[in-house]
Amino acid sequence: MGTAASVALGATAGRAEAQAPLAQTLAAGTPSLSKVSFTVNGAARELELDARTTLLDALREHLHLTGSKKGCDQGQCGACTVIVGGRRVTSCLTLAVMHQGHDITTIEGLGTPENLHPMQAAFVKHDGYQCGYCTPGQICSAVAMLNEVKAGIPSHVTADLNADIELTNAELRERMSGNICRCGAYSNIAEAITEVAGRQA
Amino acid sequence: MKFDAPATTNPIDQLKVVGQPVDRIDGPLKTTGTARYAYERHDAVPNAAYGYVVGSAIAKGRIKSIDVAAAKAALGVLAIVTAENAGKLEKGRLNTAKLLGGPEIQHYHQAIAVVVAETFEQARDAGQMLRVDYDREQGSFDLRGGMDTAKPAGITAGPPDTAVGNFGSAFAAAPVQLDETYTTPDESHAMMEPHASTAAWDGDKLTIWTSNQMIAWGVGEVAKTLNMPKENVRLISPFVGGGFGAKLFVRSDAILAALGARAAGRPVKVTLQRALVINNTTHRPATIQRIRIGTTRDGKITAVGHESWSGDLTGGKPDGAVSQTRMLYAGADRMTATRLAALDLPESNAMRAPGEATGMMALEIAMDEMAERLGMDPIEFRILNDTQVVPDVASKPPSQDPQAINNREAQSPSKDKPFSQRQLVQCFRTGAERFGWDKRIAQPGQVRDGRWLVGIGVASAFRNNQLTKSAARVRLETDGTVTVETDMTDIGTGSYTIIGQTAAEMMGVPLQKVAVRLGDSSFPISSGSGGQWGGNNSTAGVYAACVKLREMVAQKLGFNSAEAAFSDGEVRAGNRAVPLADAARDGSLSAEDAIEYGDLDKKFQQSTFGAHFVEVVVDAATAEIRVRRMLAVCAAGRILNPKTARSQVIGAMTMGVGAALMEELVVDKRVGFFVNHDLASYEVPVHADIPHQDMIFLDETDPMSSPMKAKGVAELGICGVAAAVANAVYNATGVRVRDYPVTLDKLIAKLPAVG
Structure with missing residues (x-):
């Protein structure tokens, strides 16, 4: 199966030979469809998908939940971050069929334009976004990250593994570093998250 | 609306x-x-x-053949478009390489097919x-190797070279001299949303939902590439x-979506x-920059020279790294030169603040080095060499921005062209106080904080303000709300917001009563977004349309438009006040107009200024660099x-x-591509x-720029800041790095002994 990463090398001469039998197999038969059911934003969803479909593409292309973004499709940018079972997941790096029975929350499940989640409202207030493309991932990541801190999950910069974790600026920045914002709204995003964390505490 | 005289008081000045x-x-x-x-x-x-795009696996040469049989037979495949079956395609006016390659290949990952x-x-x-x-051919991929054969090339609206007085003799005679070479690497925009398009045909009409900064340019480019009428x-x-x-430009996603949709007979x-x-799209080109500065012993610049080399595909353009050196500091004898090497790397083009971004990276280290040689404070050195007129009288004003492809005619310069506003000195003074610059120890490597070496650095910020026509349509709806339509992006x-604010101020309604619709080529043509020209020009276009709409409203309600005031949802004059919505009771009122500029930007150089302050810490043992504090002070006209x-x-x-x-971007000089092509x-x-970033806007209005009295600001922030970081690293460590990026491997061997 091809991945975005392997395509990075372009159409290499001779490569297609190895692919040909696979192509014949696919051409001869029907797509390898798999059924999967999970809960998205509180609603049960059942899909029959090409087994190669990522969770991200299942959300965006099949359920039309396009709030989760495809920035790199190779797990490097964080724009596709959704919350699965309370934990942050880069949804481009995981196949939809691996989530049978899982509870998935996307940006659309956090709030709506008329009824913003506190984290969404804080991003608006602190201008923690510009182009908006990394924003849903940042917000999902931030919401789940605060719960990780509360649960005592340490990070690279946690000094004392036995103490309660304090959400210092360094902790926040370290934990959010999987979500790239090329517009450079980091300073504002940190303020938005800090405000929400303070309110929660 | 023609803007050809300095702005006077207007409804925007209410600043509600x-x-x-x-x-x-x-x-x-x-x-x-x-x-x-x-x-x-x-x-x-x-x-x-x-549609899935396939990129070329070679950098230069020809496609001998593409065997599509297996792909065509694969399940679900609807169409495959290559240069062989795409029909005749033109190259866009703003593209250097073709968007669909074949049989000739011009660069690595040039698109050669789309599979639908x-x-x-x-x-x-x-x-x-x-x-x-x-058939692979040998290409040229090394800028340094191409320096000798590089040719003079203009920087869009300016000449490649300028000369005032006699730089050579003045530099030779200068008692204090600096002659250093700096390099900046190829860089990628790396915006979060990759280029993307959805294309649908309706007969011979094509609609593309795309991700593009310049809608009207894009329409022209799509039409030209596909040989079809713009309409x-x-x-x-x-x-x-x-x-x-x-x-800024139409790229392969849009063209291949359109071709794929035509071939598949459905939207793609x-x-x-x-x-x-x-490697498929554009990037900021690497530069090699030689800077020479000569001063008197007390720090007055007498000679300044800036030469820059960059590379691009044949037919492309150089980076305008010398731009700011024509305007930023005084000095009687001066020269700049721009050379372009022909390289077979992917297409070079504009990236945020093209020209100044790279030029300031070099010039502002050079200024730091020069101040040190003079034993002067780097801020005082810059202030001493401030100028209120453009020093390079031989340069062609006003724009040297590669993004500026507006039809602006270069004109012969006048002597002593003043800046419309220039608060560079105030930026430094304000920033120095806020940042605590007086605590800086000039001698490097003196400040320790545990394992960290601490340093602070400073640099000027400079970027021009550009004027370009921009149109909008404003409609008063029957319910009293206001709708703005423009193809601005x-x-x-923040275009949506500042355009909404402009219409709200002009029509006297709350922002919540304004709907802003952008980014559609069926709307009036705006400035578009680029070169920090979008904010001032697009809002000025909305201002012009609002002036027209106010006149229509006043007429409808029986007011003298010169006397009518629009506020709180009402139109007022004397004792009479009428709800604005009444003007639209018989149907909505729509006005369209554009801002067009006279020659104020020829008489006055319009630029934006700032000062960057940075504190870094460098690990004394590993040379790991962390940015600890940042402050920018900017003077950029009215802040909308x-x-x-x-x-x-x-x-x-x-x-x-x-x-x-x-x-x-790391160049593979053997194969000819950027190796690190992912995030x-x-x-x-x-x-x-x-870290937390501080920034201060100085109070400024610029009546020369537009009725908004605003200027560009989005790119000023990148100009100079990298040098401020590099200067802070020097102050922390005593190691001067002239080859960006400043990474720990360039520091570690020269760090002070760990004590």
């Missing part, structure tokens, strides 16, 4: 809405994932097939079944997931795979929305940290790299 730090009006959409980007238009195009299939997975799979045979092309781009110059959407973006800049403008500046400062410390190996700043 304009100038207020209001939240973005598109915020609720963007933060809830309900803003729809180009690849997400299930609402408008419910049955789009998926029912699903993304099928298209991706089939895309890898193409068997391509190439049959519509572009729609209401949300753009970042651009930074990468989306294409997004460039992240791994293709870097919001690429994260301090919240969004600040975000523009701190975002640019962030990108500048990337340029200073990590960003570098893991092309490093950009992440949360952990960026």
Whole structure:
């Protein structure tokens, strides 16, 4: 199966030979469809998908939940971050069929334009976004990250593994570093998250 | 509306809405994932097939053959388009290389095919079944190797070379001299949303939902490339997931979506795979810059010379790294030179503040070095050499921006062209006080904080303000709300909000009563977004349309338009007040106009200024560099929305940290491509790299710029900041790095002994 990463090398001469039998197999038969059911934003969803479909593409292309973004499709940018079972997941790096029975929350499940989640409202207030493309991932990541801190999950910069974790600026920045914002709204995003964390505490 | 005399008092000066730090009006959409980007238009195009782009595996040569049989037979494949079956395609006026290559290949990852299939997975799979045979030719991929044969090349609106007085003899005679060479690497925009388009044909009419900064340019380019009339092309781009110059131009996603849709007989959407973006699209070219400065013993610049080399494909353009050196500091004898080497790397083009971004990276280290040689404070050295007139009288004003392809005629310069506003000195004074500059120890390597070596650095910021025609349509609806339509784009800049603020101020209604519709080529043609020209020009266009609408309203309600005041949802004059909505009781009122400029920018140089202050710490043992504090002080005309403008500046400062410390496209000089073509190996700043950022706007209005009295600000923040970081690293360590990025391997061998 091809991945975005392997395509990075372009159409290499001779490569297609190895692919040909696979192509014949696919051409001869029907797509390898798999059924999967999970809960998205509180609603049960059942899909029959090409087994190669990522969770991200299942959300965006099949359920039309396009709030989760495809920035790199190779797990490097964080724009596709959704919350699965309370934990942050880069949804481009995981196949939809691996989530049978899982509870998935996307940006659309956090709030709506008329009824913003506190984290969404804080991003608006602190201008923690510009182009908006990394924003849903940042917000999902931030919401789940605060719960990780509360649960005592340490990070690279946690000094004392036995103490309660304090959400210092360094902790926040370290934990959010999987979500790239090329517009450079980091300073504002940190303020938005800090405000929400303070309110929660 | 012609703007040919300095602005006087107008309704914008009320600053009830304009100038207020209001939240973005598109915020609720963007933060809830309900803003729809180009690849997400299930609402408008419910049955789009998926196109997958295949890039060339060689940098230069020819395709001998493409065997598409296996791909064509693959499940779900609807069409495969290559140069062989695409029909005759023209090269866009703004493209250097063709968007669909073959048989000739001009650069690595040039698109050679799009495979269209029912699903993304099928298209991706089939895309890898193409068997391509190439005839590979040797290319030129090394800028340094191309320096000797590099040729003079103009920087869009300016000449390649300028000379005032006699630089050679003045430099030779200068008692204090600096002659150093600096390099900046190739850089990638790396915006979060890759180039993406959804294309649909209706007969011979084509609609492309795309991600593009310049809608009207794009319409012309699509029409030219596909050999069709402009009237049959519509572009729609209401949300753009970042651009930074990468989306100024139509790229292969749009053209291949259109070709794929034609071949498949149904709408097709294409997004460039992240791994293709870097070598398929444009990038900021690497530069080699030689700077010579000569001064008197007390620090007056007598001679300044700046030469720059960069590379591009044949037919391309150089980086304008010498631009600011023509304007920023005084000095009687001066020269600049621009040389372009022919390289077979992917296409070079504009990236955020093209010219000044790279030029200031070099010049502002040189100024720091020179101050040290003089034993002067680097701020005092800059202030001593401030100038209120453009010193390079031989240069052609006003624009040397590669993005500026407006039809602006170069004209012969007048002597002593003053700046419309120039508060560079005030920026430094304000920043020095706020930052605690007086605590700086000039001798490097003196300040320790535990394991960290601490240093602070400073640099000027400079970027020109550009004027270009911009139109809008404003409508008073029957319910008293106001709708603005213009093809202006919001690429994260805040266009929606400042345009809404402008209309609200002009029509005297709250911002909530204004609807802003952008990014559609069926709307009046705006300035578009680029070169920090969008904010001032697009709002000035809305101002012009609002002036017209006010006249229509006044006439309808029986007011003298010169006396009528619009506020609180009413039109007033004398004792009479009428609800604004009454003017539209018989039907909505619509006005369209454009701002057009006279020659104020020829008489006055319009530029924006700032000062960057940075504190870094460097690990005394490992040379790891961390940015600890950042402050920018900017003077950029009226700030239309301090919240969004600040975000523009701190975002640019962030990108500048990337340029200073990590960003570098690594050239494989054997194969001829950028090796690190993804977001893991092309490093950009992440949360952990960026501290809280401070920024201050000086109070300024510029009546020469437009009725808004605003100027560009979005690119000022990146100009100079990388040098401020590099200068801070020097102050911390005593190691002067002249080859960006400043990475720990360039420091570690020379660090002070660990004590």
